[in-house]
Amino acid sequence: MGLLSGSLILFPGCDLSPEKVSRILNDFEVTEKQDTLLKLLVDTLIPETEVPGAGSLGIQDFVWIMVDECLDKDRQTSYLKGLQGFNSNYREITGSDFDSSGPSERVAGLDAMIKGMERPGSKEHVLTFIEITKSFSILGYTQSKYYMTELMPYTLIPGKNPECRIVSANEKINVNA
Amino acid sequence: MPNFNIDSNEKQSFDAIVIGSGMSGGWAAKEFCEKGLKTLVLERGREVRHNVDYPTTNMNPWEFRHRGRLTEEMRRENPIASRCYVFREDAVHFVVKDKEHPYVQEKPFDWIRGYQTGGKSLLWARRTQRWSDYDFEGPSRDGFGVDWPIRYRDLEKWYGHVERFVGITGNRDGLANLPDGDFLPPIELNCLEAHFKEAVEKNFPGRNVISGRGAHITENREIFAQQGRGQCQYRNLCQRGCPFGGYFNSNSSTIPWAAKTGNLTLVHDAVVESVIYDDKKNKATGVRVIDANTKQSTEYFAKVIFVNASTMNTNLILMNSKSSRFPEGLGNDNGLLGKFIAFHNYRGVISAEFEGLKDRAVSFRQPLASYMPRFRNLERQETDFLRGYAAEIAAARMIEMDTSGFGAELKENLLNPEYGNWIVRAQMMGETIPKESNRVSLHPVERDSWGIPLLSVNVDYDENDEKMILDFADQFSEMYEKAGFVNIKMEDDKRAPGLDIHEMGGVRMGNDPKTSLLNRWNQLHSCENVYVTDGACMTSTATQNPSLTYMALTARACDHAIKESKKS
Numbered sequence: 165m166g167l168l169s170g171s172l173i174l175f176p177g178c179d180l181s182p183e184k185v186s187r188i189l190n191d192f193e194v195t196e197k198q199d200t201l202l203k204l205l206v207d208t209l210i211p212e213t214e215v216p217g218a219g220s221l222g223i224q225d226f227v228w229i230m231v232d233e234c235l236d237k238d239r240q241t242s243y244l245k246g247l248q249g250f251n252s253n254y255r256e257i258t259g260s261d262f263d264s265s266g267p268s269e270r271v272a273g274l275d276a277m278i279k280g281m282e283r284p285g286s287k288e289h290v291l292t293f294i295e296i297t298k299s300f301s302i303l304g305y306t307q308s309k310y311y312m313t314e315l316m317p318y319t320l321i322p323g324k325n326p327e328c329r330i331v332s333a334n335e336k337i338n339v340n341a
Numbered sequence: 342m343p344n345f346n347i348d349s350n351e352k353q354s355f356d357a358i359v360i361g362s363g364m365s366g367g368w369a370a371k372e373f374c375e376k377g378l379k380t381l382v383l384e385r386g387r388e389v390r391h392n393v394d395y396p397t398t399n400m401n402p403w404e405f406r407h408r409g410r411l412t413e414e415m416r417r418e419n420p421i422a423s424r425c426y427v428f429r430e431d432a433v434h435f436v437v438k439d440k441e442h443p444y445v446q447e448k449p450f451d452w453i454r455g456y457q458t459g460g461k462s463l464l465w466a467r468r469t470q471r472w473s474d475y476d477f478e479g480p481s482r483d484g485f486g487v488d489w490p491i492r493y494r495d496l497e498k499w500y501g502h503v504e505r506f507v508g509i510t511g512n513r514d515g516l517a518n519l520p521d522g523d524f525l526p527p528i529e530l531n532c533l534e535a536h537f538k539e540a541v542e543k544n545f546p547g548r549n550v551i552s553g554r555g556a557h558i559t560e561n562r563e564i565f566a567q568q569g570r571g572q573c574q575y576r577n578l579c580q581r582g583c584p585f586g587g588y589f590n591s592n593s594s595t596i597p598w599a600a601k602t603g604n605l606t607l608v609h610d611a612v613v614e615s616v617i618y619d620d621k622k623n624k625a626t627g628v629r630v631i632d633a634n635t636k637q638s639t640e641y642f643a644k645v646i647f648v649n650a651s652t653m654n655t656n657l658i659l660m661n662s663k664s665s666r667f668p669e670g671l672g673n674d675n676g677l678l679g680k681f682i683a684f685h686n687y688r689g690v691i692s693a694e695f696e697g698l699k700d701r702a703v704s705f706r707q708p709l710a711s712y713m714p715r716f717r718n719l720e721r722q723e724t725d726f727l728r729g730y731a732a733e734i735a736a737a738r739m740i741e742m743d744t745s746g747f748g749a750e751l752k753e754n755l756l757n758p759e760y761g762n763w764i765v766r767a768q769m770m771g772e773t774i775p776k777e778s779n780r781v782s783l784h785p786v787e788r789d790s791w792g793i794p795l796l797s798v799n800v801d802y803d804e805n806d807e808k809m810i811l812d813f814a815d816q817f818s819e820m821y822e823k824a825g826f827v828n829i830k831m832e833d834d835k836r837a838p839g840l841d842i843h844e845m846g847g848v849r850m851g852n853d854p855k856t857s858l859l860n861r862w863n864q865l866h867s868c869e870n871v872y873v874t875d876g877a878c879m880t881s882t883a884t885q886n887p888s889l890t891y892m893a894l895t896a897r898a899c900d901h902a903i904k905e906s907k908k909s
Contacts, residue, residue: 271748
């Protein structure tokens, strides 16, 4: 499969296409705007703090791969419709665009969107888009090299049978131990 | 793959031909080659060399494009394989794809296959338990099927022979219903398994919770070093092929062992069309093979032929081996070939939580969980169904990660999971009763890419199985309650037969040629130089994981074949 980034930058003056394509995947193309939106959404879901967030770990790349290759047709179609409708729905609820909101406004906006929507309803696809992005972001983040080496170290070769050990109430848990 | 001169019968002749390189075929290859027989092993799939053709074995989770998940296309194209727990991104290349090898389901049957060197031995769950006479005597005591022509004493030394080479971990529990083997050190029960053991053994005499017995090396020995195999490293990634040879498969063990004798010829992409029977000599003389890629046909000849193609394919080959002497398939004088297929009933799963042991935890990467041998109807018939079930019982401390919310709160939760309750999960492995109506046959019209009739499968559960599932739920609920477990949940996953990957029978052993196909040495009653020692030979299924018994039967039959050949 092709994963083409910024290919149309070669033709800066080209205005035949109303939207610049950022990625050509197997099942669909992603415009630059959509790519930017997803990166911002992923980074809103799992933001940068003293440890890297989903955006700086490039989790949006993983989300696109999973949406393209691992969703069934119905869910993928719904996801892409939700992607289309996301910003206008966000604007309806918050009064501003997603990409011009601050980090805390974006989180509050997502909360408001989730609470304001009912399924089945006209906003069902937007809800699907948010939920799937969130679930793939969590998967990609918790199974990223950074998370599995720096935060929750995974050992490929434990070398011994896991035995019951004594734990204390406030110990830091390694999910990959 | 060696190129044979197909014009020369001499080059095509061997002392023994073994059809299949999986669990039992690998053992036939080892036994024959060790004893000096020039042996041809025919593998219908591609070559998978130990540690060379394990592409995912050293990959970290984040190196998988889909983090272990199947692509939508893979799932859509393979509804059958996708139901199998090993059909995931890390082992997808070792499982047969639905469309490449179709079969006909008269009733739903998930046929899971591995066409490659080592077959399904690459993928197995590695549990090994010996049968006891409670199992061998089952059909005659309970009046179903036919009596086994052998008893535990016939197989005992062969179990040991296999165990010492394979490497079996286990505890010597001294149970009459599950004889001890020649064990390597056990994998200890974890603290919740030990808690459950105590509760069960105190309150339910005759029921036991024991360390899992399985093909993992837990102590270095010379015999393993000679195979180039070392100790299990508890990676719990066996299905990828193990770089340490820590679990047993043909690829790391029996096949290279046979090869280093110089007596092995291993041919891949060799689809066996039929066994050739010579009406004048009154015996089988060889096999007809079709190259999977070129579709060219070749004949190979040998004095003795072992059919170890896996239960269903062994039935298929014999049914397709028609001659004027055997118009209904090789050895099939009584019309019972392909009938009395049985399997294991894995439908019942019961889970629960335990709120104690809050100061203990254990990770999920245990290669073998604990085991409860069959206790039902052991000494006498005590329920309204025949036979019983064993169970695999796994326990671990839950780790809970709150994934609600967005932003900093969500991230904080992803970085700070919390311990939850302990969870325990038991899965039944029920004996099913072989019935004539559970059968496989050659499809009258449909052919595969090599012109061989498709296998048509007609296998189903019966009332006995349904009753057993209910009893499993009742008995385990009671045992869970005694152990103080809460939130007990029983699930019947309604899986189709086949997904247990323990299909057996169709060419069953027995004393009487009128009611069975194979004699006590696994020879066809009416064609004694053909042996069947894979799952197809099984007269009943018991509740043990079957591979160890296939291997022991194979080694025993090889010994018999060698002795017979010396007589003549």
